[in-house]
Structure formats: structure tokens, C-alpha cells
Amino acid sequence: MSTTKKEADTRGLAGQTIGETAVCAVNQTQLIYRGYEIADLAANASFEEVAFLLLVGHKPSSGELDAFSEELAQMRSGLGEGVLSTVERIARETPDAHPMDVLRTAISLAAHEDPDCGDNGPEAELRKSKRLLATIPVIVGTHQRALDGLPRIESDPSLSHAANLLWLMTGQKPGEIAARVMDVSLILYAEHDFNASTFTSRVIASTNSDMHSAVCGAIGALKGNLHGGANEAAMEMLKDIMEDTASGDMTVDAWMERAFAEKRKLMGFGHRVYKNGDHRAGILRDWGIRYAEQENPDTRKWFDLGDAVQKIMLDSKNIHPNVDFPCGMTYFAMGIPVPQYTPIFVASRITGWCAHIMEQHQNNRIIRPLAEYTGPELLEWNG
Template sequence: MSDAKFKPGLEGIYAGQTAVAEVTQTSLRYRGYEIADLAEHCCFDEVAHLLLHGELPNRKQLADFRGRVQSAMTIPANIAEMVRQFPEKTPPMDVLRSVVSLLGHFDPDAQDNSPAANLRKSERLLGQIAAAVGLWCQKVSKFSAVKPDPSKSHGANLLAMMTGKPGSELAGRVMDGTLILYAEHEFNASTFTARTIASTLADMHSAVTGAIGALKGPLHGGANEAAMHQFLEIGSADNVEKWFRDLQEHNKNHPDNKKLIMGFGHRVYKNGDHRAGILREWSLQLSKETGQKHWIDMADKLQALMLKEKNIHPNTDYPAAHAYYQMGIPIDLYTPIFVCSRVTGWCAHVMEQHVNNRIIRPLSEYIGPPPRNVTPIDKR
């Protein structure tokens, strides 16, 4: 049928075109802007506007955008009631997956895939997903709802909604910065999932629901939670070397059940993920306020060991883990924070797919039994 070669994990395959972001070995650009430049000069709301509307906003556009997103930071009462009935042990990623699906039932634009309707839904989802995370935190941690402060960034408001109190100015800035770094990354697994769903001309809520499911796994968004569990398991910088050697020993003795070191490695950035360096610096600044520099010491030691022994660099999830931990955020909320940010990238890609669509339907290489005839059931 085709002479194209199969590549496991589609590594190195161009599966589509996009104007949303460009990833190279050494850079990440959102619509042409380098991530470090955005992180230094913008708040997340500006970056979200860039991804969804195509350009950075001026002051008036930013105020209007923030106003629309903040007015969507509420969950309809009937859905909120359902969420309160979910078992408390439900992983928050599953809560978000269900909430986005439920929100689709009540969205006035749910079945409308026009660019204008998709944009309205994207802005609403940006507000509603943050509100859903806040609602879940209220239920589990038993505090009263925190209303978004119109003078504050999305990140600062999200932090307050997750913890029940306003964080420090620095913590709000770091949270907002992590949202910038997490917002978009071209054809990663969750975005590709969203685009595949959108390519059938299914709606925005279906695409985002599927993307949340894809993000949950520890090889993708779930790595920030796994990295923190790993830091807790290691315990201290003094134990890094022993922990690392024990893991290498395990891998040598169990070649079929090798353990990965979470927060390391990347399909594209084989020489380092520059977002990780930016976020490590922010986490270090935070540690001067929280007095928790030991997490960074431990992380740096493991990073040096990984580089020396395996030539593998950390990814963004690695410093995100110790930054969020210092903010007092429960670990199972780290990947939901990723959702609060990446929803902008997903929605931008869904819109791009819908305006220039061809259904995504690749081929597979068959490796099953050769052709054979059915034996009638009584003769089997």
C-alpha cells in the first residue's frame, strides 16, 4: 500500500503542519516568540491570548480577555453538585476529564465548530478548568471558594483557588511562569490526540476531554507528579548517589522491568530542555522565601549524575515538581495545573485543525497471522 517506513512512536515523522509553535533541538517558539522572551516579558494571560488569538494583546485587549476568562471561572451549579459527589479518592485528572465532558452538555456553542464559536469555547474552558481545579481543592481540603482577583494574573489566581489563600507575590509569579512554560509544545501526545479527535470534525469539548486523558500518563504530563514522589523517596541530597546506584542495579538485574528516572529525557530535546533551566532558577528564588533549598540541592545532584552517567537532561517536569511542592500544592494537582495551561495549546490546535481539516488516518504495518480460513464453530 505504501513504501513509507514504520517508526515506533512516530519518532521523527512529520504528522502535520502548524503555525502555533515551533520546536527545535535548541528552541521553543510560540507563534514566533522564543519561550525565554515570553517568560521574561509577559504574564500567562498575554501568552494565552497569543496562542488563542494569534497575537500578543495590547493593554485593552488584555483587560478584555482577562475579564472574559475570569467571568468564566465558575462551574454551573448542577455540575458542581455532581463533582461534590465524586469519591474523594478520585484522581484530580479524572475529575477534570469528567468535568470538561460535562461542561460540553451545557455549553451553548457545544456542537458549533465555527472559528468564532471555537474561540468562545476556548476562552470559557480556560476559565472553567481553573475553576474546576479550585472546586476540587475546596472539596478535598475543606476551604471556602476563593473568587478570582481581577488585578491578578491567571497563575496567581489559580494558586489562591488551589490553596484557599493568596500566595506570596513571588509564588504567584512563579506559578504564572510555569503556566507560560507549559502552555504549548506542538505535536506532543495530548495535542496530537486533540487534533486527531478534531480531525473527525468532533467538537472542542470532545478533543479537550481526550487530551486530558492523554496528558495523565507518567510518560507525559504525569511526570511532574512522579518526579516529586521520586524526590520524596530519595529523601536528601546525601542519598542521591545510593538511590541512583540501587536503581542501576535493579535495572541490570531486571532488564525486562527497567525503572526510568522521572523528569528526565525528551523525545525532541536530546541536549536539554531549556524550559527546565528557566524554571530551576525560579524555584531557586522561591527557596529563598520558603527555606526549602534542599529540594534544589537534591535535584541538582541527581541531574549532574544523570548527565555524567547517562547523558540525559531533565525536562520541565523536574523543576516544576520542586517549585509546586514549595508552594504547598498537593502532589496530585501538579498535572491538573499542566491542564490549566496546556488547554490553550490544545484549543489553538483544535481551531487550526478545524479550519484546514483532513481526517488523521495513518496506516499500520500488519504483523499478525498470515491469511487463513475460518473453521466452522462446531469443528474448532
């Protein structure tokens, strides 16, 4: 197919509305989860409240929130030995396996032990959503600790979802600011209408397949560096720039000029929908800098480098950073290993995926679009 400018604009379903959702609204100036704007949620809600909002459909009362948090705390110890020991075995035998692949495998295994696996009814799907939400930090933490040669530890019922994520990976209780920065990042990552991974999950769900299958597919879609994998790729790019400019032989401007000349995609920049900036990026940058300045001042330099790169991108290309750009620097300042950045994204986006899978199943019609054929005219096999 030729790719004239006009045709190229619609590739990748750009600009096309392909369905309805009550979960989330995205436009140039706002990101809204079930009626609540993202800046309001990031400033005033906890991740557990946002998770309840997305999964159940309304803001929780304090009683509902307590019950939900209690249920998650109990479910965190619900994974079978088979899943956890497989994760540890993969870390021992193939330590280079990407944590997103390991997480996908673990969820696939967890499906076999979930008593609701094949039930697509609303009650069963809500139970499965909570189990997935509760246990993903356990998988991520178990894998990281096995990579570090450490035994797995139990989740702590007194800690939040965000704090447990950090605890299960490091074995250290996070301080107040670390827990809040992680919490805010999870709120920002929780949902984003028909992004590639959520759309993938809806396509799979639309065949009457089950929630675990849809989540495994979504993890595969999120892993790519044009989508969730960009938070890891953005940090790796900054590390390259820091290294290449350290001796003073090359400036950041020169590095960027070279990248533009090579027509490289700069990771953590650009967005299919937000053309005037991703409002999540500024919120997370501020929290990341606050964390770095208070807890790890040596890492402030990454935000200064990020600001320099951001300015050049804006001045030269008029392209803004997306949320993955400050996320990379923030998680780096917190000492989290880079390959765990996208699995942490999963520990949040699981809420959005599950909300969409439930919505799809509750009003389902198989997603099956058409393609414009560009192959040869009709041929004869014996001709």
C-alpha cells in the same frame, strides 16, 4: 514485531513529521510560540498575553489584553451548579480519585451546558477556548478545597489567571513572587507542538468531533507519567530518594546505581525531541530556587537533591532533566498538593490544545495513518 535498534527508532512516530502547524516550533535549541522564543516570553510576557497569542494568533495590544482579561474574569463564574456540586460530591465520596480524572469528568459535564458545544466554527471555538481557560482553575480549586473539607470560593476578578489558581485552591491571596512563579510555569507549559496530548486532541478534532471531546481526550493523554504526569512522578521520586537516604545508610549515588541496575525510567528526565537539554527546565529551576529561598527556605534542600540527581544522570547517562523535574520541586516548595500538579499543567496547556483544535478544524482532513500488519497469514474460518 521484532524490535531491532533500527525498527525501535521509529516506534511512537519518533522523528516523523506528520503535519503542519503555525502555532509552535520546537527544535533542539528553541521553543517558539507563534514567532516568540520561550525565554523571551518567560522573561517579558504574562500568561494572559501568551494565552491570547496562542488562541487569537498575534501579540495583544494593551486594549485587547484588557478586554481578554476582563472576559476571562467574567467567564470564571460561568460554570453551572451541576458541574461544581459533582466535583464536590466526587471529593466527598471518592477522595482517592485522581484530580486529572475529576477534571476530565468536570469538562465532560461542562460540555452539556456550553451553548456552543456542537459548533466547530471559528467564533464559537474561540468562545469555548476562553470559557475552558477561565473555568479550569475554578474546577481545580473547587476540587482541592472539597478534598480539604472547605467550601468553594469565588474567583477574584482583580487577580491574574495564575494568582486565581492559587487563590481558588487555598483561599489565600498569593504574594507577588508566588503569583509570578506560577505565571512563569504556566507560560512554559502552554504549548509544545505535536506532543502526545495535543496530537490526541487533533486526532479527535479531525473526525469533526467537538472541542470538549478533544480536550477530554487530551487530558487522558496528559495524565500518563511519560507525559504531563511526570511532574507529579518526579516529585514522588525525589521524596523516595530523600527518605531512602535520610538515615545515611544509602547515598544518592547508590540509589541511582540501583535504579540504573533495575533499568528504571527516572521521572522528569529525557525528552523525545530535546536531546541536549530542555531549555524550559533551567528557567523554572531558577524561579523555583528563588521562591524557595525567599518564601520557604526549608524546601531549598529539594533543589540541592535535584541538582545531585541531575548531575548523576548527566554523568552516567548523558540524559538531561525536562521541565517537569523543576516543576515538581517548585510546586512542592509552594505547598501545592502533588496530585494537583498535572491539573495545573492543564490550566496552561488548554491554550495550546485549543489553538491546535481550531487550526485542525479550519483546515481539516481526517487523521488516519496506516499500520504495518504483523498478524498471521490469511486463514479460513471453516478450514
